[in-house]
Amino acid sequence: xxxxxxxxxxxxxxxxxxxxxxxxxxxxxxxxxxxxxxxxxxxxxxxxxxxxxxxxxxxxxxxxxxxxxxxxxxxxxxxxxxxxxxxxxxxxxxxxxxxxxxxxxxxxxxxxxxxxxxxxxxxxxxxxxxxxxxxxxxxxxxxxxxxxxxxxxxxxxxxxxxxxxxxxxxxxxxxxxxxxxxxxxxxxxxxxxxxxxxxxxxxxxxxxxxxxxxxxxxxxxxxxxxxxxxxxxxxxxxxxxxxxxxxxxxxxxxxxxxxxxxxxxxxxxxxxxxxxxxxxxxxxxxxxxxxxxxxxxxxxxxxxxxxxxxxxxxxxxxxxxxxxxxxxxxxxxxxxxxxxxxxxxxxxxxxxxxxxxxxxxxxxxxxxxxxxxxxxxxxxxxxxxxxxxxxxxxxxxxxxxxxxxxxxxxxxxxxxxxxxxxxxxxx
Numbered sequence: 001x002x003x004x005x006x007x008x009x010x011x012x013x014x015x016x017x018x019x020x021x022x023x024x025x026x027x028x029x030x031x032x033x034x035x036x037x038x039x040x041x042x043x044x045x046x047x048x049x050x051x052x053x054x055x056x057x058x059x060x061x062x063x064x065x066x067x068x069x070x071x072x073x074x075x076x077x078x079x080x081x082x083x084x085x086x087x088x089x090x091x092x093x094x095x096x097x098x099x100x101x102x103x104x105x106x107x108x109x110x111x112x113x114x115x116x117x118x119x120x121x122x123x124x125x126x127x128x129x130x131x132x133x134x135x136x137x138x139x140x141x142x143x144x145x146x147x148x149x150x151x152x153x154x155x156x157x158x159x160x161x162x163x164x165x166x167x168x169x170x171x172x173x174x175x176x177x178x179x180x181x182x183x184x185x186x187x188x189x190x191x192x193x194x195x196x197x198x199x200x201x202x203x204x205x206x207x208x209x210x211x212x213x214x215x216x217x218x219x220x221x222x223x224x225x226x227x228x229x230x231x232x233x234x235x236x237x238x239x240x241x242x243x244x245x246x247x248x249x250x251x252x253x254x255x256x257x258x259x260x261x262x263x264x265x266x267x268x269x270x271x272x273x274x275x276x277x278x279x280x281x282x283x284x285x286x287x288x289x290x291x292x293x294x295x296x297x298x299x300x301x302x303x304x305x306x307x308x309x310x311x312x313x314x315x316x317x318x319x320x321x322x323x324x325x326x327x328x329x330x331x332x333x334x335x336x337x338x339x340x341x342x343x344x345x346x347x348x349x350x351x352x353x354x355x356x357x358x359x360x361x362x363x364x365x366x367x368x369x370x371x372x373x374x375x376x377x378x379x380x381x382x383x384x385x386x387x388x389x390x391x392x393x394x395x396x397x398x399x400x401x402x403x404x405x406x407x408x409x410x411x412x413x414x415x416x417x418x419x420x421x422x423x424x425x426x427x
Contacts, residue, residue, distance in 0.1 A: 006172070010038035013148045013171035019046050021113035024105075024140040025053040027079075028235075028267050029182075030133040032118040032150040033058045034175045039116070043070040052110060054101070054136060054329070055079040057180035065090050076101055076136070077329030078320075086326050095320075095372070098234065098332040099291035102139035115144035118175075120155040122166045130162040131155035132179070132273060134284040135234075135264040138162070146170045154179050156277035160262075160284040183269045184217055184238050190353050191218040193386035198305055198351050199223055201382060201389065205253045206301040206345075209233040209336045212267060215307055215351050223248060230254030231261035232299055234291055234332040238268040241275050256299050257283060264290040291332045296339025302346040304336035308375075310362045313401040313420060315377035315392045317350060324370030337379055347382060350375070354385040354409035363408040365419035383407065398424045 017023060017039065026032055040061035051062060051073045060081030062071040065088070073082045073091035077098070085091030096104070104110040117137055119128035128149065130137050138161045141147055149169040153176060166172065187195075195218030202208065202223065207230030210216035220239030223229065230251045231240060243249040244261065251259050264287040266276055276282050289295060296302055308319040309327065320328045337348035352362050363385070367373070381393040383404060390403035401420045405413050 007151070007174045008171055010035050010173045011041070013173050014038045014042050016146050016148060016171060017042070017046065017049060017114050020048050022050045022052060022110065024112045024115040024144060025051055025056060026117040026133060026137050027054045027056050027135070028133045028265050029057065029179045029273070030118045030131055030137070030155065031057045031180055032116055034177055035116050035148060035150045035173060037061055040067065040071075043067050046070045048072070050074050052076060052112070054098070056081050063091060075329070077331055078326050079328070083327070093326050093329070095330050097291070097330055097335055098135075098287055099293070099335045100288070101136045102286060102288040105136070105139045105143045112140050112144040114146045114148060115140040116148045116150070117141060118150040118152055118155060119164060120157050121151055121153055123157070126166050127163045128166055129155065129157040130164060130284070131158055132267070132276070132284075133265040134158070134160060134162045135287040138286045139288065141168065149173070150175050152176060152179075156273050158276055158282060158284040159278075159280060160282070161286045162284045179270075179273060181269050182212075182237075182267050185214060187214060187218050187221065190386045191215055192221070194351050194353065194384055195219045195222045197384045197386075197389055198349055199226075201347055201349060202226060202229075202303050203301060203345075204228055206230070206303045207232050207254050207299045209302070209304045209340070210239075211235065211306050212237060213307065216305060219305055219351070228252050230299070231263070232256065232290070232296065232302070233263050234265070234287065234336065236261070236263045236266050236272075238272045241272060244281070254299060256295060262290060287332070291335035293335055293339035293342065296336060297342035297346070300344045300346075302340040302343035303349065304340035304347070305349045305351055306333045306337060308350055308352050308362070310364050310367060310371070311350065311352065311383060311404065312367050313365050313404060313423065314397050315380040315383075315400050316367060316373050317375035317380060318367050318371040319374045321370070321372045323368035330374050334375055334379065337375055341379065341381060348379070349382040349384060350380060351384040354387060354407065354412070361409060361412045363404050363412070363416065365416065365423060398426070
């Protein structure tokens, strides 16, 4: 039995952080809100503290203009809590593949002075778990000079790369706050139609990767009739529970880590968090492994399903900005689309509604001025909307435009055809 370590207050723990430090903050469901409040309250003492993270949830108290002299967000994936800071110039964004972020830490491109994480209480051997968010947190804890832990009994004990011995922590703060949740919303007819089209592309014995949001949930809803699927995914949500319980996802034929579902983080409801707690059928792994295209390509019939903000006639994909407005980040889209494309029998899929909720077309002649290309036109194979499937691989520019117009919203097709004739001369 390992002795229980001493705990301190959040205010005392934050004293480890000094002006000029680069501080990593644990993200997603594990965002350590209690410690972040204490960090923001130390603004009078601190100057030029750089905050690096991916998606943080809940209130982000230091991402405010009036605290810009004390803290500056340098986001590796722009989430709602830091979006204003990045777009108004008192925060920054680093465009990078999710699989490569651990390299930034390990090779000293972004050396971490202090890592703030939220973990489970130590077990009888002194090990805590990073819980639902191993992703880039494992590398941050591994390389940081100092580590501050928010210890919370509500954090599930996940297996894989999530185990950290308490002696790695320089300060531990007890907290029993609820974890951040993202509960599934009711699916629309459009999302269900897209889900059915995507499901039609997925063969039995495939391994799937699905992102976050309504369309991935719709795809999962339509897979109940499939057999012997595997799961190797950057993130997982509530939709996987039923498929695992029914034996649809059993990982029986998956070459990499067979018989277990592989992910780097989970985000959903408390039901999901309880489901993965101490569940040996899940491995929560470092994202430099999960998202490595050279690993993904070794999985036969790898199907990667991702989304986008808009796609132009040639197949260029913008998925992280609305014009010059930074909305999210590069994340793992290219990691998985490229890996799936190189997989034997693999299928890289981009699934989008034909229009936004405000009626704005997503299939367009040209990306918006200032829009960023996340996935190049050479990498795009399947594009799916509620109106069908376009296969772009090996197609020339005119053929691509025609295929995409055929799955655009019917009310947009006439204007798109005019634009295609003007651009390609013969159509």
